[in-house]
Amino acid sequence: MAFPLPRGITPPEISFLAEMEMVTILPRQRLEGLELLSGPAEPLLPPRRTTLPLWLALLLKRQRRANILPPSWLHPESLSLILDIETQHHEYQHAFSPPPPLPGQPSLRDRGKRPVATPRYTPDGGRYFPAPPFLPQNVTQDHIAAGEPPSLPFHWLEVGTMLLDAASDDLVDPDQTRRLLKELREVRTAKIRSGVDVLDAAASGGGGVALTGVGAMEIGEGRGFISGVVDGLRKIGASKEQARREQMAEDMANGGYDATQDDEDDMEF
Amino acid sequence: MDIDDILASVDRNDASSPESAALDHQLLTRFWVAERGVSELLPWPGALMARITDRVRKQIETIEDLAASSADPHPPTNNPTLNLKLSILQTDLARTQYLIRSVLRQRLSKLTSHSMHYLLRIAPADPSQPTTQQPEDSIPDLASVTDPSPLSSQELAFLHAHQSLLAGHYGASFLSSFPPQLRRLDDNAGGTSMVQGPDAREVVFVRCLVDEVRVVVPPGDGVEVETFGTSMRIGDVWVVRWEGIRGAWERGDVEVL
Amino acid sequence: MSYYDIDSILTDGQKLPCTFELEVPGLGILEGNPGDKINAGTRIDLPLWLGEMLSIGARLGTSRLVTLDIPSALSERVMNALKADPRTVDLRALAPHFYSMSERVLELFEEEEMVDVLSNTFKKRAAAIADHAHNPKGALGDGVEFLRGLDETERQLFRVAHDSAKETRIWAGEAKKK
Numbered sequence: 230m231a232f233p234l235p236r237g238i239t240p241p242e243i244s245f246l247a248e249m250e251m252v253t254i255l256p257r258q259r260l261e262g263l264e265l266l267s268g269p270a271e272p273l274l275p276p277r278r279t280t281l282p283l284w285l286a287l288l289l290k291r292q293r294r295a296n297i298l299p300p301s302w303l304h305p306e307s308l309s310l311i312l313d314i315e316t317q318h319h320e321y322q323h324a325f326s327p328p329p330p331l332p333g334q335p336s337l338r339d340r341g342k343r344p345v346a347t348p349r350y351t352p353d354g355g356r357y358f359p360a361p362p363f364l365p366q367n368v369t370q371d372h373i374a375a376g377e378p379p380s381l382p383f384h385w386l387e388v389g390t391m392l393l394d395a396a397s398d399d400l401v402d403p404d405q406t407r408r409l410l411k412e413l414r415e416v417r418t419a420k421i422r423s424g425v426d427v428l429d430a431a432a433s434g435g436g437g438v439a440l441t442g443v444g445a446m447e448i449g450e451g452r453g454f455i456s457g458v459v460d461g462l463r464k465i466g467a468s469k470e471q472a473r474r475e476q477m478a479e480d481m482a483n484g485g486y487d488a489t490q491d492d493e494d495d496m497e498f
Numbered sequence: 499m500d501i502d503d504i505l506a507s508v509d510r511n512d513a514s515s516p517e518s519a520a521l522d523h524q525l526l527t528r529f530w531v532a533e534r535g536v537s538e539l540l541p542w543p544g545a546l547m548a549r550i551t552d553r554v555r556k557q558i559e560t561i562e563d564l565a566a567s568s569a570d571p572h573p574p575t576n577n578p579t580l581n582l583k584l585s586i587l588q589t590d591l592a593r594t595q596y597l598i599r600s601v602l603r604q605r606l607s608k609l610t611s612h613s614m615h616y617l618l619r620i621a622p623a624d625p626s627q628p629t630t631q632q633p634e635d636s637i638p639d640l641a642s643v644t645d646p647s648p649l650s651s652q653e654l655a656f657l658h659a660h661q662s663l664l665a666g667h668y669g670a671s672f673l674s675s676f677p678p679q680l681r682r683l684d685d686n687a688g689g690t691s692m693v694q695g696p697d698a699r700e701v702v703f704v705r706c707l708v709d710e711v712r713v714v715v716p717p718g719d720g721v722e723v724e725t726f727g728t729s730m731r732i733g734d735v736w737v738v739r740w741e742g743i744r745g746a747w748e749r750g751d752v753e754v755l
Numbered sequence: 756m757s758y759y760d761i762d763s764i765l766t767d768g769q770k771l772p773c774t775f776e777l778e779v780p781g782l783g784i785l786e787g788n789p790g791d792k793i794n795a796g797t798r799i800d801l802p803l804w805l806g807e808m809l810s811i812g813a814r815l816g817t818s819r820l821v822t823l824d825i826p827s828a829l830s831e832r833v834m835n836a837l838k839a840d841p842r843t844v845d846l847r848a849l850a851p852h853f854y855s856m857s858e859r860v861l862e863l864f865e866e867e868e869m870v871d872v873l874s875n876t877f878k879k880r881a882a883a884i885a886d887h888a889h890n891p892k893g894a895l896g897d898g899v900e901f902l903r904g905l906d907e908t909e910r911q912l913f914r915v916a917h918d919s920a921k922e923t924r925i926w927a928g929e930a931k932k933k
Contacts, residue, residue: 232607235915237535237703240926245596249527260579265590266550266557268520288589294582331707334732344709344732348750351525352518353545356750358707363524390927422889425882428737429874431701434715435727437738440703448703448735448755450923453915454888455737458881459701461908462874465854468861469870471719478720692758 237452243445247387248284249362253298253369256289280368283388287395297396300367300382303389305402307379308409314378315416323424325417325442329366329380332359338376361445386414386446417444421451425458432462433470522549523594530597532747532754535703536740538696539608539616541748542650547598554594561587608696609653613661614684615695620646620654633665633673636683698741703755706730711751713742762907766855770800772824773809779820800826803859810863828853829860834872841876842883845904853906877909884909888916 238246249267256273263270271279273289278298281289289295301307314326327337335342348356366382382388389410397403424438431438438459440448463470525546533540561584568580609616614636621638637658646654665683673681685692713727713736730736735755746752757763775797783791785799801809801821809821827833828849836844846853857873860866884905887898905913924930 232603234534234604236537238531240922242534242600244926245593246527246531258579260582263583263586264516264519265587266519266553266594267523267590269516270586284589284593285586288586292582328733331733346708346732349521351521351546352549353543357521357525358750359524360528360705360707360753363527394928418889422882422885425878425885428878431737431739434699434739435713435725435742437713437728437730437736437742439730439734439736441734441736443735445755446923446926450919452703453919454881454885454912456701457912457915458878459737460699461854461877461881461912463699464858465861465873465877466870467858468865469867472865472867474719474721477725478722481721481723690758694758 235453236456238449240446240449243384243449244387244391246362247384247391247445248282248287250283250367250382250384250388251280251362251365252283252286252300252367252388253278253280254286254289254295255298256295258294260294278369280365283367283391287391290396290399297392297399298369299392299396299400300388301370302367302379302381302385303392303400303406304379305405305409308406308413310379311381312409312413312416315413323420325381325420325440327380328442329364329382332364336377381413381442381444384445386410386444417447418450421447421455428455428458429462429466431459432466434474518549519553522546522553526550526594526597526601528753530601533601533604535754537700538698538740539605539648541648542605542646542653544650547650550594550598554591554598557587557591561591605653606656609649609657610660612695613657613664614693616649616657617661618684618693619695620649631678631681633669633681633683634662635681637661637665698744699739701737702740702743704730704736704738704743704747704752705755706732706734706736706752708732708751711743711746713738714745716741762852762855765907766852766859767804768802769826769850769852769856771803771806771826771860772798773801773806773821774798774824775821776819803856807859807863823863825860825864825866826850826856829857829869834869837872837876841879842901844876846880846906846909847904849906851907854908880905880909881912884913885916888913889920 234242255278256275258273258275260273262272267282270281270285273279273295286295286297290297302311311326314321330336331346333346334344346358348358351357361383367384367388389406392400393403393407393410400406421440421443424440427438430436525543529540529543529546564580564584564587568584617638617640621640621643640654640658643654649657668683669681683692709732711730713730715721715725715727717724727742730738730752743752747754775793775795778792778795780792781790782793783789785801786793786797806821806823810819810823833844833849850856854873854877857869861870883901887902890898902913921930925932
């Protein structure tokens with residue numbers, strides 16, 4: 230059975246996923262609430278703001294039935310600040326700027342606080358922790374906590390690009406926004422490419438490489454290459470890994486193995 | 499289970515509420531991304547798919563009713579938003595159908611590229627070698643199978659029929675002219691197995707959703723127990739081996755990106 | 756070794772220097788003398804699959820028919836060149852399936868240093884591959900020569916990096932679908 234797509238969702242599919250992000254709109258006409266397969270959509274009652282999935286907001290926008298209120302991170306001022314973090318801060322020289330925290334995750338200011346992730350439960354009894362695109366990372370916030378630096382949401386490139394395409398008249402300064410998005414993309418792509426050097430950390434059992442802060446489209450662009458390099462390194466190192474495991478088995482048999490010392494080197498990009 | 503878990507589980511939504519539609523949609527979306535990203539076939543989420551296909555069926559009825567009322571000139575509809583409503587409902591339906599179709603196609607693609615692997619995983623081959631050796635003899639008997647997991651029962655029926663056709667085709671085309679001992683499709687001669695499975699060591703991109711997840715190294719190479727490797731923290735995105743976080747994914751502690 | 760993988764099958768045919776430890780009647784065909792015997796001490800290049808099979812005795816410590824040697828593609832000289840500058844070595848000329856063959860050889864010989872040299876080579880060249888793959892104009896200048904010298908694993912890496920960069924550009928509206 231032919232399935233033409235490679236492993237991992239592709240750019241058009243990532244875009245499709247990003248269209249599930251919730252955004253804030255200002256409706257220009259009334260419409261009753263709808264029960265959609267993707268969940269309930271609130272009624273449109275101008276001039277009351279409401280939040281809708283991006284695909285629906287874009288559908289209304291294209292028919293001039295609503296305006297989209299851009300998320301605060303898409304403001305040129307926020308983007309410049311983020312670009313500063315990406316380029317000027319020593320701490321993020323090889324890493325991405327920190328993403329918005331997940332629910333229950335302490336924000337950057339509260340680093341050191343214990344995270345308290347609280348699950349929802351699925352009808353089948355499984356635990357469910359919501360994550361993008363199902364978090365309000367692209368809705369407008371009435372107030373932003375003081376001292377909280379702006380951050381790029383997981384679907385930043387897709388949401389930004391789509392809003393520039395379909396709703397540039399709703400953005401503060403579309404030209405500058407476009408320029409800043411492009412710069413951010415270049416700076417961050419360079420980080421991915423220079424990260425090849427630490428990829429061996431993901432090539433051995435129990436290891437891994439952190440890409441925290443990476444965007445969905447950036448994963449889409451780098452997935453094939455990064456997986457290819459890691460799998461290549463794993464195969465070259467297979468004999469060495471096997472020898473190490475056999476040594477470990479021997480140590481365990483002799484009672485000399487200490488499980489707490491098994492931490493692999495983990496590297497940050 | 500601690501007290502929070504118990505409290506959270508008692509206010510579960512009932513399946514017919516709009517909120518549970520939203521949750522199921524999120525679960526389907528997450529499952530789709532994972533199925534597209536992982537080398538091996540993931541366990542079929544039967545209950546979720548049953549709820550979603552049921553909602554899809556009802557939504558199609560709703561749309562048909564609406565469309566009929568907009569086409570009916572008597573009495574003339576004076577609802578100007580009807581067409582807008584229809585186009586929204588249809589877009590939403592098409593998006594859901596895309597997800598379902600992509601999940602199914604991806605699964606069939608995994609099944610057919612490793613068909614013998616999955617058949618043997620569900621029903622081990624009969625060790626008693628039959629006297630006649632035909633390609634079809636490699637296909638295990640599924641009569642005693644009660645649990646088709648990770649496949650759905652429809653997928654298992656498909657896979658069995660698919661592999662039987664394939665074996666028959668190979669036999670008729672060329673294998674029947676081979677010596678009987680060379681006609682099987684699950685041969686192990688020369689140290690190379692004909693039965694190929696997906697590689698669980700291939701890496702995936704994951705996000706850690708709980709306080710901490712430790713990457714595991716499954717038993718192997720003489721080490722008999724599972725050992726632990728590096729740690730991921732909440733909100734982290736990592737590139738790791740699938741086999742290292744498969745358990746965490748099953749618990750819902752990480753999501754595949 | 757993967758049953759249906761063409762690259763794996765082709766890797767199986769890559770040659771390895773083998774030295775016969777015993778005189779074997781009738782195997783002269785390997786030297787181009789059909790019907791003749793092969794003498795003890797004869798050194799010939801045999802495909803991986805055959806060399807591996809004939810050396811099994813040696814690995815079990817019983818009677819050894821042949822002993823294996825490291826192929827010239829992985830010689831000391833090549834390792835030194837790779838240590839000096841991994842990007843200037845034409846791997847394809849050494850062996851079209853250079854890395855796949857190395858993996859097989861490393862299963863037969865304990866060569867930890869070779870693992871390190873090859874890992875480093877693969878990483879350094881992968882970084883260069885990524886740079887070339889992201890160039891929408893294609894390879895230019897000495898890039899052409901570098902790309903020509905990629906082994907099969909690297910070619911696949913180049914293809915996947917190039918394709919995903921292109922897919923992303925098409926999505927962003929910067930490139931047209933072919």
